[in-house]
Amino acid sequence: MEEKELQQLVEGISRSSFKKDFRHRALFNPRLRTTGGRYMLGSHNIEMNPAQLELFGKEEFIKIIKHELCHYHLHLEGKGYRHQDRDFKKLLEEVGGSRYCKMIPGARRQSGKRHIYVCAGCRAEYVRKRQINVKRFVCGRCKGRLKKTKTFFRENID
Ligand SMILES: [Zn+2]
Ligand SMILES: [Zn+2]
Structure with a gap:
């Protein structure tokens, strides 16, 4: 998948599942070792791990995009965008996002x-x-x- 397709995929999921536009950028970041995706609090971009797509397939990949879009929309709306927040849990369930990003086998999780x-x-x-x-x-x-x-603590959200 190319980055242009990723951008279109994220925009499409945002419209169909959230009824809202995704107005920032979706990028591939091969250096994301342990997580499938990440929402950048500063730039509002979403970074996705290309290995996630290869390892777990498109269906799982889309669930992770939904997870990141939950962070994205809630953060921009000033709602609870962190994993432990009620808003986040509720929205995640509504759109059917993955609760956790599947860990990449062999990768160690770093502390932030x-x-x-x-x-x-x-x-x-x-x-x-x-x-x-x-x-x-x-x-x-x-x-x-x-x-x-x-x-x-690292500012970005997995
Ligand atoms: Zn010095
Ligand atoms: Zn997350």
Whole structure:
């Protein structure tokens, strides 16, 4: 399937199952390793894993698109768009989306947590999945000391 077809497929499902237009972009992202799809809170785009289509077929693929469209429409309407929200659960059931994205065999799920450090010398920023021992590690550019600034959770929704 080409990206143009994916875009048309998502627009079509949005119209037929949600009675609403999908006004953003649907893209393939081969780097999505563990999940079938993802809704991007910042850009409002939907990214789909091409492996999902190959592994589980079109029917399952469409259920995942519906899942992502639930995030999409609820988020844009200011309703509960997260998995644990009532609005999300209700809409998902109505349109028959998949509750979970099927895991890609052999793929490990990553935590969305990120740690951010800033160099006290040159202000370079380091984003790491794991915590750094700041007593042992220094800035790669200037050998300055690193200081932890914050921890955040990945913003996008699977
Ligand atoms: Zn530095
Ligand atoms: Zn989801």
